[in-house]
Amino acid sequence: LEKLPADRFASAAEFSAALANPATTTLRPGVQFTAANRRRGWLVAGVLALVTLVAGYLIGHRQTAPGSVGPGEVVRATLAFGDSGAVQSIGNVRLAISPSGRRVVFVGSDGADQQLWIRELDQPTARPIPDTRGAFDPFFSPDGESIGFFTGAGGRTALKVIPANGSAARVVVDDSVASYGGGDWGDDGNIYFTNNGRSLSRVASTGGIITRVATPDTANGIKELDFPDVLPGSKFALVMLWKGSIGGNHIGVVDLETGQTTDIGPGSYPRYITPGFVAIGTSDSRILVARFDARKGTLIGTPVPVLQSVATDASNGTVQYAVSETGTLLYQQVALGGDALVWVDRAGATTPVDTTMRGLIQNLALSPDGTQIAVSTTETGESEVWMKQLRTGAYSKLSFDVTSADRPVWTPDGRKVAFLATRNNLRTAWTRRADGSDSTRPASPGNAKLDEIWLEQSGRYAVFRSEGSGTGSRRLLVVENGVDTVPRTLIQSRFDHYSMVLSPNGRWIAYVSEESGAPEVYVRPFPNADSARFAISVGGGIEPLWRRDGAELFFRTSRGEMFAVPVGTGTTFEHGTPQRLFSAPGLMQSIYHRGYDVHPDGKRFLMVSSFSGLTTRQLNIIFNWRAELEKLKQAPR
Known part of the structure; x- marks a missing residue:
């Protein structure tokens, strides 16, 4: 031919x-x-x-577009990438499909870092795209000939565009992009993205003036407008409505002219399907589908489950799937039944903690004696805190009478667990006895909106982090128990501060700050935090945690590396050079908190092996998925 x-x-x-x-x-x-x-x-x-x-x-006169099959034919297949290409595990969107369905782009390896790879469906293998190092959250232009993506080099997130054929990338925005939150390219020539104030902005694909389109409705508990999907005509966009945890997420429709945002129901990661459907990725790894009026931006009927076991990120609620305009669905399947707890030694070798314990794990905390684990999961679609007894294997729920419970920490005596949760539309800190013999009680005086907690060894102080949305909104607070009636400011500036942990002797506080333009780990005296400051990490640092004897400070990088820093925490603070212990990108991270804990012996770490996001050399693809969805028209409204 x-x-x-x-x-x-x-x-x-x-x-x-x-x-x-x-x-x-x-x-x-x-x-x-x-x-x-x-x-x-x-x-x-x-x-x-x-x-x-x-x-x-x-x-x-039959004509079938590339990336499509014949009318009414639904074809399921596996898209393999061979030995050279593999989808990397990152805490963000890692795949996209072009509007025509002819091209697939994904986040793959660049040696020690990550970069974009592209697979033309008429070619046998994928190829790397040069000049995309550190890329995440890719999306295509309406004609499929260009790719938008984000990078976080030096801690500053930038929005970039590169031709699909792989010439040089160009920067579109580099001063107001959220560290995660996504973007999409409208057919009006604009790129819509989540800004560092967690609102929705737009900018011409060629760069220029940035316009704020919509802001979150904080009065109704919406903190962020994330991961937009612009509908045909660029009059509306579907967005994730972040409410504090993935179990509490809703999806919404933004009117791109007026900025009005309408909450259309529970869900986490929505995507429009031409013509007239919306797919809704959920926190429990499912995809639901409902009919949708794109001209009015309204949902028609009740969402119906159509797919399960789709990879979901526990830190931000993204679900790893994409849909082309030709009706082709691309998705990453969950492997081995979900996340699992593992021990990781200082060389990076892993050992299962309990092979029977599976699920979508968000955060964890190891008891002071190393015999119990407090873990937050979303097995039921709602974030909950559970207790795991390592000696007996017993597993029981701890968080009752609250919603969106996560980020547990132990009291120093090991008798209670503190965690964050929502009650009466207020997200704050709570405590409960680890054996469940009492009721859930507030851990902070007043009605402060909080998003992290840490408890000082003597019980005299509790440290909190304020609930954050925009840049500079995350500040550190302190309460002297029995003295303060409301939390007092400990560290605050026009930059974000988070992931705070007190040294075992209570004299020093380690935390992450973005004051240098990148997330880095710092240490200050406690409680007189303004008297000194020590920079610990270089080139990026997150998730600091002290060794139980105070002899080392650990932290991780966004690339999955674990570092150890020798420290002295007496009346004066001393620290050595960070030493890289291992790199494990497949182990879960928590950007604004922690995704691991340290065993009391200091020789191993309790971490989450994110099977829903392990590096994989294949993706699943369904051609003409839209034809299958047409059957949903018979579903009751």
């Missing part, structure tokens, strides 16, 4: 006549044609068969 494209001729008869004329026969450059004369009879028979096929094609 490549020798003689059928579309050069007006009819099958004209095409047959051309075949008989040697002067019209052409060869593709680089292809050597070596058929012998003794095969001429076979060639003639083949040509006659070809003429028959082409005639049928011309009569039927």
